[in-house]
Amino acid sequence: MPDVTKTAAPADGSVDTPSVVKDAASAPKQEKAxxxxxxxxxxxxxxxxxxxxxxxxxxxxxxxxxxxxxxxASPTAGDLVHHYVGKPELSKIGSEGxxxxxxxxxSVYSRLIxxxxxxxxxxxxxxxxxxxxxxxxxxxxxxxxGAVDAVLSRxxxxxxxxxxxxxxxxxxxxxxxxxxxxxxxxxxxxxxxQITRVMRGAxxxxxxxxxxxxxxxxxxxxxRILFKHILPNAMAPxxxxxTIALGGYISAEATLSYLGLGxxxxxxxxxxxxxxxxxxxxxSQHILLYPSIMVSITVLAFIMLGEAVRNALDPKLR
Numbered sequence: 001m002p003d004v005t006k007t008a009a010p011a012d013g014s015v016d017t018p019s020v021v022k023d024a025a026s027a028p029k030q031e032k033a034x035x036x037x038x039x040x041x042x043x044x045x046x047x048x049x050x051x052x053x054x055x056x057x058x059x060x061x062x063x064x065x066x067x068x069x070x071x072x073a074s075p076t077a078g079d080l081v082h083h084y085v086g087k088p089e090l091s092k093i094g095s096e097g098x099x100x101x102x103x104x105x106x107s108v109y110s111r112l113i114x115x116x117x118x119x120x121x122x123x124x125x126x127x128x129x130x131x132x133x134x135x136x137x138x139x140x141x142x143x144x145x146g147a148v149d150a151v152l153s154r155x156x157x158x159x160x161x162x163x164x165x166x167x168x169x170x171x172x173x174x175x176x177x178x179x180x181x182x183x184x185x186x187x188x189x190x191x192x193x194q195i196t197r198v199m200r201g202a203x204x205x206x207x208x209x210x211x212x213x214x215x216x217x218x219x220x221x222x223x224r225i226l227f228k229h230i231l232p233n234a235m236a237p238x239x240x241x242x243t244i245a246l247g248g249y250i251s252a253e254a255t256l257s258y259l260g261l262g263x264x265x266x267x268x269x270x271x272x273x274x275x276x277x278x279x280x281x282x283x284s285q286h287i288l289l290y291p292s293i294m295v296s297i298t299v300l301a302f303i304m305l306g307e308a309v310r311n312a313l314d315p316k317l318r
Contacts, residue, residue, distance in 0.1 A: 050308035056301040078105035118269035123250040134192035138199025202234035244306030247299035
């Protein structure tokens with residue numbers, strides 16, 4: 001018979017500490033569970049579209065907030081004697097005449113920098129307003145259903161049937177002075193319908209979840225259920241739509257200003273400059289070209305950001 005040697009356990013019942021520590025160290029570590037937003041942020045950091053669009057948007061916001069950091073020239077001071085439709089001097093980057101002068105002798109570069117604030121402000125303000133109004137209406141309609149849903153849905157359908165730009169033009173015609181906030185009101189007056197529909201659909205899906213039924217069974221109030229359980233889980237599609245729509249509102253402002261129904265002088269905006277540049281399009285195309293490029297870049301940046309967020313928040317696209 002082979003001699004089998006057994007290691008006797010200590011009489012006091014203690015455990016060999018080094019072996020326990022070794023076993024614990026060799027055990028696989030459990031990965032911390034991530035939420036939907038944690039997974040989305042992890043995917044966004046690896047998405048080149050998100051990185052590029054975020055850098056562009058940050059740069060635009062920096063220009064809008066601190067235009068004096070980028071140019072010292074006045075956007076409203078003109079010199080018709082020396083600078084009438086002056087051609088661009090691209091070799092002098094950052095100078096007053098770098099991108100030329102317009103038909104009133106004003107620096108195109110300075111107007112591009114200072115016009116960023118008005119265009120970005122319109123887009124952000126309209127997006128914030130329509131997200132709040134549309135989100136509340138969609139949440140109420142989707143959660144309560146029945147007659148409340150029917151009434152709010154029919155109101156949404158009525159506004160949704162009005163052509164967006166045409167309706168905004170009609171609203172703006174009723175104002176004698178068209179400031180930034182007047183344009184914001186006109187665009188927000190008709191722009192909340194899409195957010196309402198998206199929020200309503202998301203709430204109808206979320207309210208059927210088990211955690212919502214559990215909250216009701218535990219006696220949670222309607223307000224707590226809406227804002228604590230439903231809203232955080234229904235915001236993902238709304239954020240995507242709002243981000244993409246923001247670029248559309250900037251484009252709509254430029255379109256209305258080009259038609260002479262949006263912002264007007266002395267307000268400095270890209271749309272106003274595009275409208276003024278049409279008068280000299282045959283001889284001085286740079287007056288129209290550069291503000292058009294700025295509008296395109298801004299709209300493209302927000303669309304890219306919205307697409308990146310959509311891909312990160314939609315599990316079907318992963």
